[in-house]
Amino acid sequence: MSTDTSLPVLKPADFASDQDVRWCPGCGDYSILAQMKKVLPTLGIPREKFVFISGIGCSSRFPYYMNTYGFHSIHGRAPAVATGVKTVRPDLSVWVITGDGDALSIGGNHLMHAIRRNLDVNIVLFNNRIYGLTKGQYSPTSPLGKVTKSTPMGSVDNPLHPLSVAIGCEATFVARTIDVNIKHLGSVLARAAEHKGTAFVEVYQNCNIFNNGAYDYATDRDTKAETTIELEHGKPLIFGKNRDKGIRLNGMEPEIVELGKGITEDDLLFHDEKLPEPSLAYLLSRMHYPQFPEPIGVFRAVDRPRYDVMVNEQIHAAIEKKGEGQLEKLFHAGDTWSVDAGEQQATELDADPGGRTPANPLEEAILQDDISALSPRPHPWVAPDTPISQVLEKLTESNVGCVLVMDGEELLGVFTERDALMKLNVDYAELKDHPVSEYMTPKPRTLGENDKIAFALHRMDVGGYRHLPILRDGKPTGIISIRDILKYMAQRLQA
């Protein structure tokens, strides 16, 4: 972000656009807009260096109302657009304006990655805990039990807490403020603008049309001293109208204590926004009304290398080493290949799987030999209406463990000695006149005689099959059993 103090001093009015503001009268967005216009002139940045990028939602109309560059982009994708803008033009002051739905539902992923990269942008999330633009459905921050148009019996979705999410994404700057607490709002926006890296700010914003009063507890003159607690770096956490209450740590848990009666400020939790580990910030982000006063202010502000800087360093280093690149050349360079749609090579298995050389002759053999090398034996078959008694006879006479059940040329199923034991069992005498189709294993997995033996191993070991019907041109020619496989492998081992 560059500063230029030689320019004429800007006033808030210089940032007002000629567009009619279309938010509902009384919407909290107005207050945020006004504070933004107040803060920007104090930053010493020329107007043409500001960019406001938004997604979709009430708050996302923000760029229209600022007399700066802006981009009303795609739902949830403002962080992606901002990443591009900031990376290509690191000199700009880039602001992402988003809402609870846009940032946490539709754009959850984009938000997460912008934050973890620590791109130098400011993300301001207007949290009204409702979908305003679409007229009152619950949002990812709506509390449990919230009755809305889409949750007529109360929401059963556990809400997200934006600051906890941001901290989980390794945010380097995390803050919370409230739309109508304008002094606080202004100072937090200014702090966010100063931060080098992703600054994430949650603003409690009242949607007076669809979720009026969601933050009354935190804005009401009579209660706000008890329901909110202002964070100050290096200071103990004290709150209450008479500043007589504080937050103390009891092991890993925060607790409310009253000052006096043997408890002094030194016993309280001291805020430190610079801690390398985000645990304290996270703990604070988990303090919710009504169990606790809700912290407002800067939770965390630490330095970490920035995406936009590092990417540009890499680009410069690459250009220095190799000269300017050409997209066209890059596009056609190196590791490309074309897939010929006409040539479907159905059964050729690469004998060098994943670039590995077969470790031993056995591995090589199973990759190269076709299943026909196992000489699948022509197999007894029966028609689907064959009675069980005849099928059992066939199995014993032909000394095989499995018969095919065929309807003409079509393979319907198999019946194995295992089927006999598991399905007929002690009832076989009563079931002996039933047709085999009732007890067969229908639609068995098959392989082609030109498939590699590795596939048979796969079927038997992973699938647990002991018999596999083998097809030629789609018609069964025989069966292989796990014993055939063992014999084959034993031969290869002795070879």
Added chain:
Amino acid sequence: MPDGGLFIPLVVEVRRERSFFGVPHRLEPNLNLDAELIAEAHPVEPLSVVPDTSVREVFALMKAQKTGSVIICSDGKVAGIFTERDALNLMAQGASLDAPISEVMITTPATLHADDTVGTAVKRMSEGGYRRLPVVDGEGRCVSFLKVSGIIRYLIEHFPQTVYNLPPEPSQVMQTREGA
């Protein structure tokens, strides 16, 4: 070929397996079936019954345990084996289920010894056409069951990528690399 001749010459590559804690716990040359004991080939717990158990009970037990064979033990020693193949024969004959299992079991079955190598097991199974063999200890007690599927798995474990990373259908093999 000398006894135990199932020796595959050592291949240069030595597979180094790492345990959960990153400490190498096994240096394994490829496929040395004559050095490794059958305990490596996934033996399973045997299902055993006493000789006077009825065939009916044995059938029900095999179904309940989803197993294709039982060992019949007398005084702790292996007296016989009964498999699903034998069950099939009984069903085909329409035999009575009330006889004791000792009347229909295969007596003096082929066995393996717990000290036998995988190579011996492969040989005995493939030559005899067995799908499973009881494993006995020095006193003739049945300690486990070695199944052909255990041996197949043991062999696959020497080249798991080659088998386990195959696509579900052979026709799915791509001619060229595809990202997704």
